[in-house]
Amino acid sequence: MADGRQSERALVIRRGVQRLLLQMGAVALPELSLASGRRADLVALMPKGDIWIIEIKSSVEDFRVDRKWPDYRMHSDRLFFASHPEVPSSIFPEDCGFILSDGYGAEIMRDAPEHRLAPATRKAMMLRLARVGAMRLTAAELAGIDVPLEDDEA
Numbered sequence: 001m002a003d004g005r006q007s008e009r010a011l012v013i014r015r016g017v018q019r020l021l022l023q024m025g026a027v028a029l030p031e032l033s034l035a036s037g038r039r040a041d042l043v044a045l046m047p048k049g050d051i052w053i054i055e056i057k058s059s060v061e062d063f064r065v066d067r068k069w070p071d072y073r074m075h076s077d078r079l080f081f082a083s084h085p086e087v088p089s090s091i092f093p094e095d096c097g098f099i100l101s102d103g104y105g106a107e108i109m110r111d112a113p114e115h116r117l118a119p120a121t122r123k124a125m126m127l128r129l130a131r132v133g134a135m136r137l138t139a140a141e142l143a144g145i146d147v148p149l150e151d152d153e154a
Contacts, residue, residue: 009058016101017054017082029133034075038068050077051125057083063091075125078112
């Protein structure tokens with residue numbers, strides 16, 4: 001899902017990260033609005049129920065001008081930045097994870113420290129993920145887009 005706010009480079013980074021997450025058994029929703037009013041670039045539901053937020057940065061300037069990312073901690077168990085090889089990983093905070101993506105795939109270069117969500121926040125995030133995911137699935141089906149009806153866990 002692209003809404004025109006993402007650069008082509010950001011979409012390439014996201015595609016690589018999404019491929020990595022699928023390999024890890026996770027599902028992810030891009031551009032998810034949060035209770036705080038912020039919009040996360042990518043929210044992943046990991047196989048054991050952990051919630052990760054991945055903030056995509058396509059350039060050094062993109063990182064420097066964005067100061068909203070600390071708010072994402074209150075909506076996730078782990079917070080990662082994702083970028084591409086031309087952006088130095090050293091600009092990203094050490095207390096966040098870092099994912100390197102080239103569009104064809106990605107690799108976690110630095111794991112994110114865990115900061116567990118409060119139960120009420122976790123429930124709200126799970127409901128948000130489920131509702132938005134179902135809404136997007138319904139919209140895709142109504143638009144005539146073929147959508148798989150079964151998952152691998154059934």
